[in-house]
Amino acid sequence: MEYLIGIQGPDFVLVAADNVAASSIIQMKHDYDKMFKLSEKILLLCVGEAGDTVQFAEYIQKNVQLYKMRNGYELSPAAAANFTRKNLADYLRSRTPYHVNLLLAGYDDADGPGLFYMDYLSSLAKAPFAAHGYGAFLTLSILDRYYRPDLSQEEAVGLLKKCVEELSKRFILNLPSFNVRLIDKDGIHDMEKLTVSAV
Amino acid sequence: MALEDLCNFEDVFYPEITTERFSVPFGRKKACGYVTDLPFRNNKSVLQFYIPEAVYLDESPIQFGQINPVPSSSAIPSQESLLTSSSLPTSLPFASSQPVPLPFPMSHGTTTLAFLFQGGVLAAADTRSSCSGLVACPASQKILPIHSHLVGTTSGTSADCALWKRILSRELRLYQLRHGRRLSTSGAAKLLSHMLHPFKGTELCVAATLCGWDGGEQDDRCLDSSSKTTTTPKIVREMTADASSEKLSLSLTQSSSFTQQTTSEIISFSGPRLFYVCSDGTRLQGKLFSVGSGSPYAYSILDQGVQWGLTVAEATSIAREAVFRATYRDAYSGNCVDIYHITSKGWTRRRREDLKEEYYREKERRRLERETQPDVLQANTRSKQKTS
Numbered sequence: 382m383e384y385l386i387g388i389q390g391p392d393f394v395l396v397a398a399d400n401v402a403a404s405s406i407i408q409m410k411h412d413y414d415k416m417f418k419l420s421e422k423i424l425l426l427c428v429g430e431a432g433d434t435v436q437f438a439e440y441i442q443k444n445v446q447l448y449k450m451r452n453g454y455e456l457s458p459a460a461a462a463n464f465t466r467k468n469l470a471d472y473l474r475s476r477t478p479y480h481v482n483l484l485l486a487g488y489d490d491a492d493g494p495g496l497f498y499m500d501y502l503s504s505l506a507k508a509p510f511a512a513h514g515y516g517a518f519l520t521l522s523i524l525d526r527y528y529r530p531d532l533s534q535e536e537a538v539g540l541l542k543k544c545v546e547e548l549s550k551r552f553i554l555n556l557p558s559f560n561v562r563l564i565d566k567d568g569i570h571d572m573e574k575l576t577v578s579a580v
Numbered sequence: 581m582a583l584e585d586l587c588n589f590e591d592v593f594y595p596e597i598t599t600e601r602f603s604v605p606f607g608r609k610k611a612c613g614y615v616t617d618l619p620f621r622n623n624k625s626v627l628q629f630y631i632p633e634a635v636y637l638d639e640s641p642i643q644f645g646q647i648n649p650v651p652s653s654s655a656i657p658s659q660e661s662l663l664t665s666s667s668l669p670t671s672l673p674f675a676s677s678q679p680v681p682l683p684f685p686m687s688h689g690t691t692t693l694a695f696l697f698q699g700g701v702l703a704a705a706d707t708r709s710s711c712s713g714l715v716a717c718p719a720s721q722k723i724l725p726i727h728s729h730l731v732g733t734t735s736g737t738s739a740d741c742a743l744w745k746r747i748l749s750r751e752l753r754l755y756q757l758r759h760g761r762r763l764s765t766s767g768a769a770k771l772l773s774h775m776l777h778p779f780k781g782t783e784l785c786v787a788a789t790l791c792g793w794d795g796g797e798q799d800d801r802c803l804d805s806s807s808k809t810t811t812t813p814k815i816v817r818e819m820t821a822d823a824s825s826e827k828l829s830l831s832l833t834q835s836s837s838f839t840q841q842t843t844s845e846i847i848s849f850s851g852p853r854l855f856y857v858c859s860d861g862t863r864l865q866g867k868l869f870s871v872g873s874g875s876p877y878a879y880s881i882l883d884q885g886v887q888w889g890l891t892v893a894e895a896t897s898i899a900r901e902a903v904f905r906a907t908y909r910d911a912y913s914g915n916c917v918d919i920y921h922i923t924s925k926g927w928t929r930r931r932r933e934d935l936k937e938e939y940y941r942e943k944e945r946r947r948l949e950r951e952t953q954p955d956v957l958q959a960n961t962r963s964k965q966k967t968s
Contacts (some may be wrong), residue, residue, distance in 0.1 A: 402862070402864055403859070404862065406876070407875065407879060409856060409862075409864055409866065409869065409874060410864050412864050413864065430860075430861070431858065431860040431861050431862045432773070432777060432780055432858075432860050432861005432863075433861060435863065436777060436861060477780075477781070493736060515921065
């Protein structure tokens with residue numbers, strides 16, 4: 382139902398998420414933002430079960446900010462990803478596991494850009510590109526085919542547009558628009574919303 | 581209680597009790613300075629409140645297999661199901677203990693809707709309480725006032741909704757007393773969402789839309805139709821104090837920006853707000869929501885007609901029509917429609933209207949249409965005969 386995608390370039394990470402908040406068969410909201418800002422250069426994209434997404438993502442968000450307040454410096458994307466995964470793992474075997482699928486995208490001044498794929502079974506993988514949702518079945522092969530590690534920003538956006546085009550063509554559900562954001566050394570940049578008509 | 585006074589409960593539930601009021605003596609202590617600045621109070625002192633006499637049954641008419649039998653409210657028409665003190669959330673069975681078996685399968689049938697427009701927020705709901713195939717109460721109250729500027733529509737289990745609304749009222753009142761200002765609709769929604777979170781996975785079912793007006797009392801500003809496309813044209817941001825706030829909101833919908841910290845609320849927002857809160861954890865802000873088994877039918881009517889620039893009369897009529905069409909198609913919605921209108925001065929409630937009348941009016945209109953049409957049909961057939 383929901384769709385997340387991330388593409389890592391040599392010095393940036395491009396992420397996009399759909400804008401639909403649904404409840405059974407009804408689209409309750411058409412402009413819902415599924416990205417949570419953890420810090421100046423880290424974004425957490427979160428989809429999954431209705432209340433769990435916001436609860437878990439806000440929990441991680443507040444804890445990352447608390448770390449910054451206590452220690453005076455921010456968590457790196459890799460550290461934040463591992464912290465998130467640890468929390469998922471801790472709750473997995475409890476009575477209240479969080480059913481959420483995540484993409485964490487960030488830029489580290491030392492290590493460069495990073496994209497981390499996490500799922501509800503608390504697996505963690507650093508990947509050059511990743512996607513969540515049923516739409517991932519349709520778009521991962523496009524990413525496999527056209528991805529290169531030295532993509533420019535425009536090429537990455539073009540690749541993203543190809544994926545969205547494929548979804549609008551073959552995906553049974555209607556995902557009319559997508560939030561797009563880019564993270565690089567200067568922080569998080571909001572890009573123009575991708576709508577199906579524009580693609 | 582202070583809650584009833586806040587919400588003008590006596591007007592809704594006890595129309596025969598008009599002016600009797602019990603003011604509990606608090607000595608000579610005057611209300612604190614900040615209390616008088618609160619905009620919600622028009623003419624009554626905060627400390628003056630009215631304790632209604634709740635009418636309880638002596639014993640439950642239906643014997644459930646429960647440990648503490650609570651009085652059933654299904655036989656009391658058009659009254660809140662006020663729960664006794666034994667039903668506090670801490671004593672409810674948690675996921676670890678065996679859930680009490682329900683005596684019959686419950687189904688949640690209702691149609692409620694709410695939307696924003698230039699005149700504030702309009703909330704409408706039907707009044708049928710159903711219980712797996714029978715109408716338990718044809719005149720129930722699905723829109724419950726929480727305080728003078730916040731109203732909540734309820735969907736799901738009526739008892740759960742009534743309880744959690746009361747708990748929310750209590751918590752909002754405590755917040756107001758502690759912090760000297762009213763909690764915003766967004767904050768109230770978040771509070772309710774966090775209170776319901778521990779019960780996720782249990783059979784608690786509450787799907788509410790909170791409709792409120794944030795900010796101090798002000799004149800209703802009728803905005804022009806150019807602000808239709810923006811979501812919240814009344815945002816006052818510290819960064820853009822000039823009149824280009826509408827353009828700012830437009831560009832924001834293009835690319836939702838993080839320039840405001842995601843942690844804090846929009847600073848000094850004032851105006852109508854609408855939130856959907858569900859017991860599964862969903863919390864959404866929006867301009868139009870419809871909840872319940874009849875909601876798809878209502879959505880299709882509302883999506884055609886709701887815009888920002890509606891007048892109050894137009895908004896009321898479209899809300900009524902949406903509920904009517906939903907009750908026409910959905911078996912679990914019906915009887916009457918309640919309409920509440922929330923403005924900067926508080927909420928007002930329309931007289932409850934029986935949709936049966938609406939149905940007969942519609943039938944009459946169709947009949948008249950059909951009467952005029954056969955003349956046209958006959959003319960067509962005659963012309964065809966001539967040509968052939």
